Amino acid sequence: DVKVTQSSRYLVKRTGEKVFLECVQDMDHENMFWYRQDPGLGLRLIYFSYDVKMKEKGDIPEGYSVSREKKERFSLILESASTNQTSMYLCASSRGLAEGTDTQYFGPGTRLTVL
Amino acid sequence: KNEVEQSPQNLTAQEGEFITINCSYSVGISALHWLQQHPGGGIVSLFMLSSGKKKHGRLIATINIQEKHSSLHITASHPRDSAVYICAVSRNYQLIWGAGTKLIIKP
Numbered sequence: 001d002v003k004v005t006q007s008s009r010y011l012v013k014r015t016g017e018k019v020f021l022e023c024v025q026d027m028d029h030e031n032m033f034w035y036r037q038d039p040g041l042g043l044r045l046i047y048f049s050y051d052v053k054m055k056e057k058g059d060i061p062e063g064y065s066v067s068r069e070k071k072e073r074f075s076l077i078l079e080s081a082s083t084n085q086t087s088m089y090l091c092a093s094s095r096g097l098a099e100g101t102d103t104q105y106f107g108p109g110t111r112l113t114v115l
Numbered sequence: 116k117n118e119v120e121q122s123p124q125n126l127t128a129q130e131g132e133f134i135t136i137n138c139s140y141s142v143g144i145s146a147l148h149w150l151q152q153h154p155g156g157g158i159v160s161l162f163m164l165s166s167g168k169k170k171h172g173r174l175i176a177t178i179n180i181q182e183k184h185s186s187l188h189i190t191a192s193h194p195r196d197s198a199v200y201i202c203a204v205s206r207n208y209q210l211i212w213g214a215g216t217k218l219i220i221k222p
Contacts, residue, residue: 040214043201043210045210058209088156090156090158092158102205103148103163104160104210106157106158106159108155109155109156109157
């Protein structure tokens with residue numbers, strides 16, 4: 001079974017703090033993704049990575065950065081947290097198969113509250 | 116207009132009822148995914164399909180590529196089926212997500 005783990009289930013931070021969200025997958029997947037999920041908006045892609053040290057912006061990268069130094073680990077960084085970044089953050093990974101055949105596997109999510 | 120639209124947004128039904136959740140999309144896709152999210156956050160992939168129909172237990176997913184429409188059916192629904200069901204389409208190696216359908220099955 002694929003396992004995707006996230007460093008925290010719940011996190012409370014203050015405005016202006018630097019926040020690190022960690023994601024680790026144990027199945028040697030090529031692709032990793034960070035999403036945020038807000039009521040009524042569904043999942044929105046923040047960043048994704050298709051290889052170590054490679055990253056691509058998703059739909060809403062502003063205010064975020066990412067790091068992928070090792071294949072199994074993909075970190076999401078909030079450089080200066082703001083209240084509008086209060087959300088559920090979901091990490092996913094996939095094998096990187098041909099278009100249309102790839103399944104994403106999700107971590108349990110981190111519910112971040114910025115005060 | 117969103118590229119992936121789900122209906123209904125919310126659905127409450129009695130245990131045992133036949134459930135249908137719909138997904139329409141407006142872009143060319145290579146595959147369509149149905150996923151389930153239980154309270155607490157974790158998302159699980161249910162189906163990935165590019166044509167026809169797939170069945171797994173009490174769950175059935177169908178897709179009509181010409182009409183750009185998919186349905187997820189649940190037969191003999193049970194309270195443990197209560198969750199958010201999400202439709203997503205694969206396009207250009209990314210997923211485009213619907214907003215989800217919140218399903219509550221009452222005993």
